[in-house]
Amino acid sequence: MELAKLKLVFFFSLACLIPRLSANIAKFDDVWRRRAEEAMEATLQAYHPDPLSVTNDFNLIVHNSSEDKTSTRRGLFKTRISHRREGGPCKATNPIDRCWRCKEDWAKNRQRLAKCVKGFGCNTTGGEGGPIYVVTDCSDDNLVDPKPGTLRHAVLQNGPLWIIFANDMNIRLNQELIMTSDKTIDGRGADVHIAFGAGITIQYVKNVIIHGIHIHHIVPASGGTIRDSQDHIGLRTASDGDGISIFGSCNIWLDHLSMSQCQDGLIDAIQGSTAITISNCHFTKHNDVILLGASDAYSPDSLMQVTIAFNHFGQGLIQRMPRCRLGFFHVVNNDYTHWQMYAIGGSKNPTIISQGNRFIAPDDNKAKSVTNRNYASVDEWKHWLWRSEEDLFMNGAYFNTSGDINAKLNFPRRELIKAKSGTRANRLTRYAGALYCKIGEKC
Numbered sequence: 086m087e088l089a090k091l092k093l094v095f096f097f098s099l100a101c102l103i104p105r106l107s108a109n110i111a112k113f114d115d116v117w118r119r120r121a122e123e124a125m126e127a128t129l130q131a132y133h134p135d136p137l138s139v140t141n142d143f144n145l146i147v148h149n150s151s152e153d154k155t156s157t158r159r160g161l162f163k164t165r166i167s168h169r170r171e172g173g174p175c176k177a178t179n180p181i182d183r184c185w186r187c188k189e190d191w192a193k194n195r196q197r198l199a200k201c202v203k204g205f206g207c208n209t210t211g212g213e214g215g216p217i218y219v220v221t222d223c224s225d226d227n228l229v230d231p232k233p234g235t236l237r238h239a240v241l242q243n244g245p246l247w248i249i250f251a252n253d254m255n256i257r258l259n260q261e262l263i264m265t266s267d268k269t270i271d272g273r274g275a276d277v278h279i280a281f282g283a284g285i286t287i288q289y290v291k292n293v294i295i296h297g298i299h300i301h302h303i304v305p306a307s308g309g310t311i312r313d314s315q316d317h318i319g320l321r322t323a324s325d326g327d328g329i330s331i332f333g334s335c336n337i338w339l340d341h342l343s344m345s346q347c348q349d350g351l352i353d354a355i356q357g358s359t360a361i362t363i364s365n366c367h368f369t370k371h372n373d374v375i376l377l378g379a380s381d382a383y384s385p386d387s388l389m390q391v392t393i394a395f396n397h398f399g400q401g402l403i404q405r406m407p408r409c410r411l412g413f414f415h416v417v418n419n420d421y422t423h424w425q426m427y428a429i430g431g432s433k434n435p436t437i438i439s440q441g442n443r444f445i446a447p448d449d450n451k452a453k454s455v456t457n458r459n460y461a462s463v464d465e466w467k468h469w470l471w472r473s474e475e476d477l478f479m480n481g482a483y484f485n486t487s488g489d490i491n492a493k494l495n496f497p498r499r500e501l502i503k504a505k506s507g508t509r510a511n512r513l514t515r516y517a518g519a520l521y522c523k524i525g526e527k528c
């Protein structure tokens with residue numbers, strides 16, 4: 086393992102000579118250069134040499150925490166209910182939620198959430214161990230010296246910080262919100278919308294949790310002079326209009342987000358980002374949903390390892406759920422109820438382990454395929470490892486698999502542990518999206 090890592094370090098220090106995407110950084114000064122170097126080191130550290138052990142662990146956890154044994158089966162497979170609490174017993178339906186939702190004192194122990202992440206992002210701690218910061222002011226008027234009490238002021242602080250909201254809030258960002266390392270944005274207990282302005286940028290940092298907020302109608306912003314840490318101000322070019330842009334960053338957990346209608350992608354993770362879990366999110370009304378890797382030529386993206394779990398891909402979606410390049414992607418126990426073109430796509434030999442999802446194809450006969458491959462002949466892509474197990478296919482949906490798991494580089498010869506079946510995906514994702522939690526009550 087260690088030798089393998091050393092080889093990677095050598096390989097990617099050469100790869101770093103390949104010009105980077107411009108990254109919206111107008112002036113790549115010494116501060117950014119140092120951040121980019123540290124980020125590549127962090128990516129190498131966070132990369133897991135045995136990804137199958139991570140997918141297997143994930144599936145074991147879901148089996149272990151299965152509620153089948155204890156709960157009554159009343160109400161299973163009902164149509165999706167509103168995200169508001171129904172009253173009565175706590176209804177967490179998957180192991181991430183079961184780790185915190187059914188505890189009345191969640192608001193007193195908010196940082197316990199950091200123990201709940203599973204999958205490739207499982208070592209993400211966000212602002213754990215830091216103080217709580219309460220956002221009281223929804224404005225975003227000063228990009229150079231943000232006012233105390235604003236979200237922008239919060240995310241720029243040095244060191245770990247757990248950011249919460251004093252009340253319901255609509256935040257229109259004037260320019261990208263540039264995150265620093267070791268932060269949690271925790272919307273529980275308030276109805277928080279980041280909308281009608283710029284999106285969130287997670288660039289060359291590590292260890293970020295974003296939980297329980299709505300992000301929608303994000304538009305490009307012009308750029309300009311923006312503070313990006315307590316000690317540095319930089320010049321930015323225009324931002325793209327992504328909901329969340331993860332760029333050269335690792336250990337990221339996005340959970341219980343409701344996202345729709347952004348001008349570019351809802352979530353992009355690119356440029357050597359890794360150790361990411363996207364869970365319990367509800368995506369609607371969007372074309373390019375999730376992009377994992379932006380360039381076939383950027384070889385460090387082969388370090389990308391992402392878990393996509395318990396999400397609901399819902400109404401009004403078109404494609405890229407996700408669209409992958411080069412890396413390793415565990416797409417597990419999601420509910421795909423809507424797509425117009427395809428669900429899962431990719432180019433440049435990504436490994437896609439699709440397990441225990443439900444795929445309901447649209448009525449359009451030309452769009453029954455879950456999968457879509459770009460820029461490669463069959464002769465080429467037949468070697469890409471795209472596997473489907475325990476998936477549930479409805480309305481004519483089908484998944485064109487490819488590759489041989491034992492032939493894939495560095496994979497030890499052994500069995501995949503089965504995921505929880507796709508027949509359970511609807512239930513596992515039932516509370517996807519931002520929740521309405523009341524302080525002092527089970528959520």
Ligand SMILES: *[C@@H]1O[C@H](CO)[C@@H](O)[C@H](O)[C@H]1NC(C)=O
Binds near residue numbers: 146149
């Ligand atoms: C699953 O449960 C078994 C038995 O309770 C336990 O030994 C094992 O460690 C658990 N595995 C995981 C991944 O939680």
Ligand SMILES: *[C@@H]1O[C@H](CO)[C@@H](O)[C@H](O)[C@H]1NC(C)=O
Binds near residue numbers: 131204
């Ligand atoms: C999380 O960190 C532990 C301890 O450093 C490490 O052994 C494990 O492989 C990491 N897990 C993942 C998924 O990166």
Ligand SMILES: *[C@@H]1O[C@H](CO)[C@@H](O)[C@H](O)[C@H]1NC(C)=O
Binds near residue numbers: 454
């Ligand atoms: C599925 O993949 C095979 C190669 O493995 C290819 O020949 C076939 O055309 C594909 N089918 C569809 C419907 O894409």
